[in-house]
Amino acid sequence: MENKVQLITYVDRIGATNIAGLNKLIENELKDLFGGVHILPFFDPIDGEDAGFDPINHKLVDPRIGNWDDVLKLSKSVDVMADLIVNHMSSDSMEFQDYLEKGDKSEYASLFLTYDKVFPNGATDEQLINIYRPRPGFPFNKMKFKDGSEKLIWTTFTPKQVDIDVSAAKGVSYLEDILNIYEAAGINMIRLDAAGYAIKKAGTSCFMIPETFDFIADLTQKAHDKGIAVLVEIHSFYKTQIEIAKKVDLVYDFALPVLVLDTLYNKNADNLVNWLKVAPKNVVTVLDTHDGIGIVDVASENGVPGLIPDDTLDEIVKNMHRKSEGRSLKATGAAASNLDLYQVNCTYFEALGKDEDAYLLARAIQFFVPGIPQVYYVGLFGDDNDMELLARTNVGRDINRHYYTKEEVLAKTETSLFKGLAELMKIRNTANAFNGELQIDKASGSLTLKWEKNQDWISLNADLESAKFQIEGVNNGATILFNN
Template sequence: MAVKNKVQLITYPDSLGGDLKSLNQVLETYFPNTFKGGIHILPPFPSSGDRGFAPLTYTKIDPKFGDWQDIRKIGEKHDVLVDLMVNHISRKSEFFQDFLKHGRKSKYADLFLTLDKIWDDGKPVREDIDKMFLRRNVPYSTFKIEETGEEETVWTTFGKETPSEQIDLDIKSPAVKELFREFLTNFSKQNVKIVRLDAVGYITKKLGTSCFFVEPEIYEFIDWITELASSLDIELLPEVHAHYQTQYKLAKHGNWIYDFILPYMVLSTLINKSSNKLCDYLKNRPHKQFTMLDCHDGVPVKPDLDDLVETKDAQKIVDVCLERGANLSLIYSDSHKNDDGFDVHQIRCSYYSVLDCNDDAYLAARAIQFFTPGIPQVYYVGLLAGKNDEENVKATGEGREINRHNFTMEEIAESVKKDVVKRLLKLIDFRNDYEAFDGDFVVHNTDDNQVRLSWQKDDKMCTLNINLENYKSVIEYVDEYGNLKIYNI
């Protein structure tokens, strides 16, 4: 199965109408031919936290969203993409609950990373932890075993709670690999075509390292799971937030990667009205990438853009975003902050809001994304030109909820009437249907206040021209009769 070079949608199972049946209805009613690349449904599985990213299992769909039949129904007309959190599983899962009851006697005990698998005596060493790329203050949690009253400490990379809701899996364990085999086999039966390996960079815990993207162990695991997925006709998309050179290693290894650089580069280009850094980047990046501008987390900054952007430039962009209502996710580990203390991990915002709700600027951003080589993904909030949901942030205390608004059927019906949404849908159709996007890509040298990108295949050619002074975007293209046409986006 080959990934289609068409536009994909990213959405939560309940964000467009309330559940999976509503999602399918929305697709059929408003976007029947829009997302020819597929639908990425963020975790629809039973979960105990992190909006689906603390799954109890992957063999079931959370009943409040629907069931596997609903997934298969969407899959009749769209390639479906789902997540597999290869690093962790919920502490509410039957696997960890059994461990909490029986401890080391549990039949699932070997799924988890007790600290004696890291340190021989089971006692953490601060010097080792200081080298690690941390997502919480300490990367482990302690639990009391019901039968014995003894305490067990296990690795937990993620989670705001103490003890954490997300329990790391021991990917060296044959039992974990058998579990992944079970999950992927079920995905195949349910007609899932693409699986994103979420948090795959964190799977290897090795003393003396950052415990992030540890080589060569990371490749050994990816090769193993890729072979398994391929046998089930599933394509894999590893998700790694890291220095861009780390991403490029994965690309060189032959894997799809995420372009986590592009969202910031586009934002910077439009805010600064300067294209030189974007153009330099586009000339040198690997082509085998999934592209995005917005997502359920935020616009990546560190460590993704380390060495690409200086702190003073990044701080300027961050300040503009904050003025426009964004909030920030910060780096935990002192060793992974800049020497000057700059510690912004992600800028959390609606991409439409952070471009000051300027329709032309927003369409220019999408045009750059769609002309950038790769598989374009459009997040559902961006699809509907949604604004920052500050009320939801206040209600939940979760900064990421700023870009996670759940649209009712009425809100969707109103949103699709907006001029900016209509223009975006037309642009998506062009990206899906024009043949040259399977051809050769060129970044033209231009004045710094211009962007000029071209694609050509045989007798088909299209060129995007953007004036950064007024954000006006124009596509020149050759039609089916060989005539040069102008498309004002």
């Protein structure tokens, strides 16, 4: 995988109607901006209850947007990352419907995780309370079978997403089949979606337990055998992230988005710099994704301080809501149908009060900290919250999941904000120094990040008071200079 900026996008929400159209966009309007693309779930169907993260058929590209040959063609242009949804599939899947019809006689019965598999003798109150939950309530739902019997099925996220027993032979072969398809389609990186919840064991939190690491290690080795790198997606306390990073290829730096907001809101880089001193280097960096802006990643846990003091973090969250003029409040917490209580749903541009200087500085910081930077498609255009889509669906995260027409994309690429961001991305993609060593310097109201490799160097000098910055350097003897 190249050390270049990557795009995160849905196929059908960025002015393209199919994978071939996305390929054309990357080769033309977005030429030279991306070394890779993370295509958010493109499986059948792309428009389920969780925007593709509840696949009915994980092994089939939604026919409305293309096929595996189209994915292979895209992989000839850029690195391609795809999600491997290891924890669950849709309750409408053929496999689960067969299970509901035939019960234990179904050939797929062992594929699904039931309450009694984990708690054959029942669970105590303490055991149930100790289960780590990303969303309110218990992780089971009562399902009725054709013969009238009922069972509790493990549903970590929603009733439409039934959990897979990844330890069973059927679960193992299910995931291996998908890896084989990915290899043939030229996919060279996978994102393990919700991997932290994949292993359930009585008497534990059922989240990132030792057996989970064993599962991830085993799956990672199978991916490596096919030339596929693995990115693990986990929101958690920062010390947990540090430990996870030691055992996997890549993790997200989910702490960065809030630390950059803290830096720009409070005009002080102390918390950001303290994190960079201990942060893993095998990371993919983001400011925004298809999910909300994570809070748990910088917060305290069980009395242990986080990366940002809790009172400061509370003010940052309030400031996000103020900067967005309250629009983010309508999509966050218990509002809308949002169940991710540890995230704020808001575009990053609105979280910065639509301040273009601050937004470009935020991206510059992202591009200069260690890691492979990803830019979400809405963030690529520095756009507003989509209140119309939120009102239509009442799904909190849809506030940051706009459907762009091709005309909108063409108009966005003509804005000064896009052109400034595009220039930053090209610098990040071409400067050799980013493969070297980083030096960090901060003073009151300022931050300097400088990379050096042999004779090449590049430096970001930021004035946090004004959100103005300068990039200067030398690359293959040529001068680099950028100002916002």
